[in-house]
Amino acid sequence: MGVDPDAGLASSLVARGISRRRFLAYCGSVTATLALPARYATRVALALQDAPRLAVVWLNGQDCAGNTEALLRGARPTVSQVILDLLSLDYHEVLMAAAGADAERARDETVTRFAKRYVAVVEGSVPLAQGGIHCLVGGRPFVDVVREVGDSAAFTIAVGSCAFDGGLPGAAGGPTGAVGVSGLVRGPVVNLPGCPVNPENLTATIVHYLTFGEPPATDAQGRPLFAYGDTVHEHCESLPHYRARRFVREWGDQGHRAGWCLYNMGCRGPSTPGNCSAIRFNEGTSWPVAAGHGCVGCTTPRFWDAMSPFYTRGGPRPLEPPEALPVPDPRPRPAAPQIPAESPTTTTAGAPVPGPPAVASPDDGGGGPAVPIAAVVAGGAVAITAAVIRRRRQLEAEDVRDTEPEETP
Amino acid sequence: MTRIAIDPVTRIEGHLRIEIEVEGGVVRDAWSTGTMFRGLELILRDRDPRDAWVFAQRACGVCTTVHALASVRAVEHALGVTVPPNARRVRNVMAAVQMLQDHVVHFYHLHALDWVDVVSATTADPVRTAALAGSISDWPGAADHFASIRDRIKRFVDSGQLGPFGHGYWGHPAYQLGPEANLLLVAHYLEALDWQRDVVRAHAILGGKNPHPQTYVVGGMALRMGPSSPTGLNTATVGQLAEIADRARSFVQRVLLPDVELVARSYPEWARLGRGLGNYLTYGDFPEGASSRPYFPAGRVLGRDLSRVLPVDQAQVVEHVARSWYEGEGARHPFEGETRPRYDGPEPPIESLAASTRYSWLKAPRYDGGAVEVGPLARLAVSYASGHADVVPAVDALLGRIGVGREALFSTMGRIAARALESGLLADRLVAWVAELGAAVAGNDLAVADSTRWDPASWPAEAKGWGAVEAPRGSLGHWVVIRDGRVANYQLVVPTTWNGSPRDAEGRRGAWEEALVGTPVVDLRRPVEVLRTLHSFDPCMACAVHVHDASSGPGVDLRVG
Numbered sequence: 001m002g003v004d005p006d007a008g009l010a011s012s013l014v015a016r017g018i019s020r021r022r023f024l025a026y027c028g029s030v031t032a033t034l035a036l037p038a039r040y041a042t043r044v045a046l047a048l049q050d051a052p053r054l055a056v057v058w059l060n061g062q063d064c065a066g067n068t069e070a071l072l073r074g075a076r077p078t079v080s081q082v083i084l085d086l087l088s089l090d091y092h093e094v095l096m097a098a099a100g101a102d103a104e105r106a107r108d109e110t111v112t113r114f115a116k117r118y119v120a121v122v123e124g125s126v127p128l129a130q131g132g133i134h135c136l137v138g139g140r141p142f143v144d145v146v147r148e149v150g151d152s153a154a155f156t157i158a159v160g161s162c163a164f165d166g167g168l169p170g171a172a173g174g175p176t177g178a179v180g181v182s183g184l185v186r187g188p189v190v191n192l193p194g195c196p197v198n199p200e201n202l203t204a205t206i207v208h209y210l211t212f213g214e215p216p217a218t219d220a221q222g223r224p225l226f227a228y229g230d231t232v233h234e235h236c237e238s239l240p241h242y243r244a245r246r247f248v249r250e251w252g253d254q255g256h257r258a259g260w261c262l263y264n265m266g267c268r269g270p271s272t273p274g275n276c277s278a279i280r281f282n283e284g285t286s287w288p289v290a291a292g293h294g295c296v297g298c299t300t301p302r303f304w305d306a307m308s309p310f311y312t313r314g315g316p317r318p319l320e321p322p323e324a325l326p327v328p329d330p331r332p333r334p335a336a337p338q339i340p341a342e343s344p345t346t347t348t349a350g351a352p353v354p355g356p357p358a359v360a361s362p363d364d365g366g367g368g369p370a371v372p373i374a375a376v377v378a379g380g381a382v383a384i385t386a387a388v389i390r391r392r393r394q395l396e397a398e399d400v401r402d403t404e405p406e407e408t409p
Numbered sequence: 410m411t412r413i414a415i416d417p418v419t420r421i422e423g424h425l426r427i428e429i430e431v432e433g434g435v436v437r438d439a440w441s442t443g444t445m446f447r448g449l450e451l452i453l454r455d456r457d458p459r460d461a462w463v464f465a466q467r468a469c470g471v472c473t474t475v476h477a478l479a480s481v482r483a484v485e486h487a488l489g490v491t492v493p494p495n496a497r498r499v500r501n502v503m504a505a506v507q508m509l510q511d512h513v514v515h516f517y518h519l520h521a522l523d524w525v526d527v528v529s530a531t532t533a534d535p536v537r538t539a540a541l542a543g544s545i546s547d548w549p550g551a552a553d554h555f556a557s558i559r560d561r562i563k564r565f566v567d568s569g570q571l572g573p574f575g576h577g578y579w580g581h582p583a584y585q586l587g588p589e590a591n592l593l594l595v596a597h598y599l600e601a602l603d604w605q606r607d608v609v610r611a612h613a614i615l616g617g618k619n620p621h622p623q624t625y626v627v628g629g630m631a632l633r634m635g636p637s638s639p640t641g642l643n644t645a646t647v648g649q650l651a652e653i654a655d656r657a658r659s660f661v662q663r664v665l666l667p668d669v670e671l672v673a674r675s676y677p678e679w680a681r682l683g684r685g686l687g688n689y690l691t692y693g694d695f696p697e698g699a700s701s702r703p704y705f706p707a708g709r710v711l712g713r714d715l716s717r718v719l720p721v722d723q724a725q726v727v728e729h730v731a732r733s734w735y736e737g738e739g740a741r742h743p744f745e746g747e748t749r750p751r752y753d754g755p756e757p758p759i760e761s762l763a764a765s766t767r768y769s770w771l772k773a774p775r776y777d778g779g780a781v782e783v784g785p786l787a788r789l790a791v792s793y794a795s796g797h798a799d800v801v802p803a804v805d806a807l808l809g810r811i812g813v814g815r816e817a818l819f820s821t822m823g824r825i826a827a828r829a830l831e832s833g834l835l836a837d838r839l840v841a842w843v844a845e846l847g848a849a850v851a852g853n854d855l856a857v858a859d860s861t862r863w864d865p866a867s868w869p870a871e872a873k874g875w876g877a878v879e880a881p882r883g884s885l886g887h888w889v890v891i892r893d894g895r896v897a898n899y900q901l902v903v904p905t906t907w908n909g910s911p912r913d914a915e916g917r918r919g920a921w922e923e924a925l926v927g928t929p930v931v932d933l934r935r936p937v938e939v940l941r942t943l944h945s946f947d948p949c950m951a952c953a954v955h956v957h958d959a960s961s962g963p964g965v966d967l968r969v970g
Contacts, residue, residue, distance in 0.1 A: 053570055062447050064951045065422040066470020069620040072514070073606050080602045084561065088570040093419045094471075097522045097577030099940060100415040106576045127446075133752045134770075136444040137424060138416050139759035168467050169447040173454055175750055176446060196470060196620055237640065251626055251858035257635040265631070281618035285610045288617030290640035293624045293631035296463060304464070309457040 047211040053085070054210060055110050055118035057149050058092040061142045062135050062169040062178055063124025066196035067160040068094045074199035075283040082203065090118075104138050111152050119209065120153035121202075122146060122181045125162040125169045129177030143184065150185025155215050157190050158182065158222075159202060161298055164193035171304035182222060190215045191222040195298035200279055201227040221301065223273065232295050233269040235277040238262065256292060266311040267294030274299045410437070411933060412763060416444070418943065420519040422471040423950025425909065428763045429939060431930050436939065439918070439925035440763045441909045443771040443950050446734070450748040453899040458484045458891050459627045459863075461899065465887060466621055468901060468952035473620040474507045474612065475880040476901070476952065479887040484627045485862075487874025487891050493856040496629035498846050499615055499642075501695050502650070503622065504878070505839040506611045509657050511881035512785075512832045513665055516825065517594075517601040520944045523937055524672050525586060525594045528579040531563040533592035541589050546667040550596065558596045578935045586675050594672075597664055608657045614646045629858030636850055647847040654843045658836035661829075669829040673811055673822050680813055683821030683942035685924030686780055687713040689787035690907075692721060692886065694879030695838065704838055705831075705879055708791040709781070713819050715794045721776075723875055723886065726902060729773040731914035732766060740775065740914065743888035743900035744873055771953050773910040773919060774902050782920040783883030783907045784946065785827040786818065799834050821924070824945040865894040880904055882947050905953035908946045921946050 060068070072079045083089055089096070091107035098106055110118055127134035132141030150156045158181040161167040169178035182189045192201055205224060208216040216224040233239065241247070242261040249255065249264065261267070269277070272295050280287045289295060297307035416426035424445040430438045453464055462480035469476060478500055485492065492500075535556035542550035565571070578584075586594070609619040615632060616622020624631045633641025642650075673680065693707030708718040727740040736749040753767060762768040773780075781787070792800040807826060808815060817823055849855070862868065871892050878885045883904030890898040910919030918926075921943055930936045 053568070053572070055570070060424070062445060063423075064467050064470035064473075066467070066473060066620040068422075069470050069473065072602065073609065073619065075606065078603055079606065080599045083573060083602075084565055084599075088572045090570070090572060090575060092573060093417050094422060095518065096419050096573045096575070097527070098575060099419045100417065102576040103417060103419050130752060131757070133754070133757065134446045134750075135424065136426075136757055136759060139414075139426070139757060141757050142445075168449070168452065168464065171452045171464075173448070173452040175448045175451055178447070195467065250860050251629065251631050251863070252634070252856060252860075256631075257633055257638050257641075257855065259633060259639040259641075276618075280613075282610045282613035283606070285613035286617050286640065287613075288623040290633075291613075291615065291617035291622075291624050291631075292633040292641045293617060293626070296623070304452075308460050308463075310460050310463060311457070 043211060053088040054206065055088045055090050055114040056092075056121060057090060057107055057110055057118055057153070058121040058123065059137075059142075059145060059149060060093050061122065061124030061126050061146070061163070062176065063160070063162055065094055065123070067123040067163075068092070070160075070196040070199045071202065073282055074203055077203065086203075087206070101138070107149070111149055115152045116154050118153055119206065120149045120156040120185075121159050122150070122156060122163045123159050125166045125178035125180060126184060127169065127176035127178050129175065134176040134178075146181060146184055150181065150187060150189075153185075153187055155188040155190060155209070156181060156185050157192060157202070157205060157215075159192050159197050161193045161195045161303065164191045164221075165301050167195070168304055171302075188215060189222055190218060190224060192227070193221075193223065193299040194274065194276075195296075195303075198227075198274075198276065198279065198281060201275070219273075223299070227275050228273040228299060230273065230275065230278075231270060232272045232274045232277050232289075235275070236269055236289055237277070238289055251292075262289055262292075262294040264313070265294050266309075266313065268297035268300075268307050268310075269295040272297040272300055412761065413930075413933060413936060414761065415936065415939065416442075418940070418948070420522065420940075420944060421948040421950060422469060423948070423953070425943075425948055425950050426762070427925075427939065427943065428761060429925060429930075429936075430763070431933060434929055434931065436925050436928045436930060438763075439922045440768055441771070441911060441919060441922050442762055442769045443909065443953055445950065446750055446770040447951075448748065448750065450746075450899050450901065453896050455895050457865075457894070458487070458889065458896050461889065461896055462625050462627075463623075465899075465901065466625075468903065469949055470620045470951075471949055472507065472511060472880050472882060472952070474503055474616070474622055475878050475885055476887070476903075477622070477625045478504060479876040479878040479880075479885050479901075480889075481625050481627050482876025482878065483874045483887040483889045484876070484891070485874070486876055487872040487889055488627070488862045488868055489872075490628050490859055490862045492629045493859060495634065495846070495849050495854065495857045496859075497696055497701065498842050498849070499630045499632060499857065501697065501842045502654075502839060502846065503612060503615055504695065505835050505842065506608055506653075506657065508835055508881045509661060509832050509839070510605045510609050512828045513601050513661070514605050515828065515881070515947045516665060516669065517598045519947065520825070521594055521598060521672075522574075522577060523941045523944055524584070524676065525598075526579050526581075526584040526591050527562065527574050527577065527595055528566060529584065529586070529588045530591040530595045531559060531566055531588075533559055533588035535559060535592075538589040538592045538596075542593050545671055546663050548663040548667075550593070555592055555596060558599065559592055562592075562595060578937045581932065581935055581937050583931060583937050586672075590671060590675065594668060597668055600664070601660075604656075604660050608653055608660075611650055611653045614650060615642065626858060626863075628860055628863060629856075632857050634850065634855050634857050636853065642846065642850060644850060647843070647850050650843045651840075651847065654836075654840045658840055661832045661836045666829050666833055669825055670807065670811065673826055676822060677813075679822040679941065680817035680820045682928060682938075683824075683924045683945060684819050684927075686782050686920050687711075687819060688779060688781045689790045690721060690776055690781040690783055690884060691788045691791045691879060692723075692877035692884045693791075694877070695835075697838070697842070704835075705788045705792055706795050706797065708795060709776070710787070710790045710794050713790075713816070715790065715815060718791055718794045723877070725777045726886065727775055728900075728902060728906075729775060729913040731773075732911045733769055733772050734767050735772065738914065743875070743886065743902055744890060744898070746888070746898065746900035748900070769911040771906050771910055771919075772902075773913040774907050775913055775917075780910065780913070780917050780919055780923070781907060783904050784824065785831050785881075785883075786824045787883060788831060788879060789827040790818065799837075800830075803830050803834060821942045821945040828947070868894060871897075882949050883907060901952065903949075903952045905946075905949045909948055909950070909953055921948070 090110040135142040165180040166178040238261040247264040418425040426442040462477040465480040466477035535552040538555040539552040612619035693703035695704035908920040
């Protein structure tokens, strides 16, 4: 596919103990994940290899720190790699050593020194009522801090549902005039809603910027297509049961144990965009519907009011009965990751991905990364792609069997 | 007399401002201000009570899961539902994993940098570090491992981009560990990052994800459970849980406990500082066995008197708002509680709040009229005074090894030790509870939810309930009033509201305001000592908020950090 990096990159890779072939395979895959032509792989390789640590200012407003905790759960790359190798997390109140005015100094230095070159991440909503007195940081209204930091950033990531549209503090009954970040800052804003965000989507967004110098393509709500282009429903393992009309009727009934569809228990998956069912959470361990509870629609606008009450189908915004819903087309859509079968970089797709161990052993946990950070990030992208592709193939196979509805117990 | 403001206090969850008055190198007075308000209790009104846990869980993403548990317990209490034993086991496993993960993250990532000088670690001798490591634990740690960590940190520091370690108090005389101990703890800081990511996978198995696991329901757990269930809790995932529990226990016993002991030995004066109120309360939690007896018992210890345990009755809990940014003056029980925010503090930017009557978004909870401390030390003190068969020997052994008396427990270091000790005990219980769950799955004992009260038509016109949880940071209570199938009132009284409360109507300080008094401050511009005592409470502000205000008065002399 025409990748021919210069000798400098190759020797750098060798020096870091990684085979050139392996690194290029990762880069090819991240390119595929981002639905870009294969020729961009060289650019991914060069960008990830040479990138200095990206300065990040992470602000917390009306938040619960759930997205911060999500960041700590990131697996590819791991959080220690994110903190030490990929990013320069210059301001993050939960993690930084400095406190008080010294902390603010760290933030102000980055805003000045790296103007238009750092990324602002905002977690939590921004209260506007009464001049913003419901969230004060360093004695100042949070909205002033958001504007100051967001206006000078290369771009801003609104992480989680509260920063997206006001989230929980902005729900009905909330007295603080809580809003999301879009519209408050001058630069571009990428929204990563979810309660909280899946950290793999956060790192993928940052890698896109490191590689291409711009944030990923988004939908009308500012949500990246690579993560929010499909609905949760389309890659759900209970979809065959949905099509066969096998629905759970009561918590813990036979159907519930057997993995049947949670539609009648209130699941909002059919109208919720997200890749939860494809990439899952916590190193791909599980996701809510697999564990046994319906989706609550946390990536959708105003979900606390629009999707609740969560257990009934007749909420403020009732969904169509299942019969009337279109059956999703399981084939990949143009905006989704594409892995051409003939590409030499697809040998890893659908198979276990070579990469760092999921859990570092005491002997290598804190040492230098076994592979360059770029390779780890790209490896994560491979895994995401592989999960999506695997799921789609599985669904296509299951489609054949799921033609006759069965009785519910 | 110099007045100092630290805002934002970092390495905590949420938004906290601390003002202190220092005279003669010692803190003479302190004011704790929660500076963020969301109005969760107002948002919960008129919702479906079965939905309440989804909302309430968002009180905090650090102590995730605990508010969900308190919420379903409150609604179950109101509706008279008893959950099946499996649901109790699943909830115990999730709460125990949460507590272990939270305590380890607190020690290494939120608190250790008050005791560990990262820059000093770059000068350590890896061979001597390995020797030190081997002398306190059999946890693997070879010299070349420490050399690679040291070099990695050194490269990081030399890059000039210190990231989260920028502007720390490195080189402050209060840092007393040698370079090797610093390197050892920095290495474990990094290992703990990976460890916590692994152990919370138990929440993904049982709850679908973490943070904010999503399988609670009123009546039990919405968990797919069966030996051959395709997902959820099946034979394979029981095995994964057992492995996670083993790894959790191993790290807590072989890394956390020895490291805490190392820090405690190196900072002996901190077993005498930060003593605080001396009154402790716990609701008790982790029901187990046929009688659902809580593993950590409920009770109160007053005046540091370990010979006597007093009972706890939720009816004695009230919240004051006289010094907080809410309408009203008196104290109310949570069932009658109100949340009517009214900021009457100074126009921002804020100079000082210390002279203001109202100065925090936190309310001031009091028990039987008095301020109490909640948290790991409270649980440990009550368990110890109750003669707990596991707690007493564990506490005595640690105190004996360090060579201090029981009074050392009531201190900044005592809080840290209590957190580590209860982690060790709970790790053992975690292994046992996972084994119980495994036996249930294997034996086809699969009831995990009681749906008899699921239909709102089965509810009374009015019901009241409360749910208590011992969260990592202490005693958590949710109170709910249900009327005509909707939430009529919902109040949370959370651990940090107890510990970080402002003064009450009688002017009595909250727990950490009190503990800060008497703390030495060597360098007014770098008050690391204040952070030590504050962080020993593991502040977590988001859920604590309910503010407090100040009227005109003298400004602060310094805003420091």
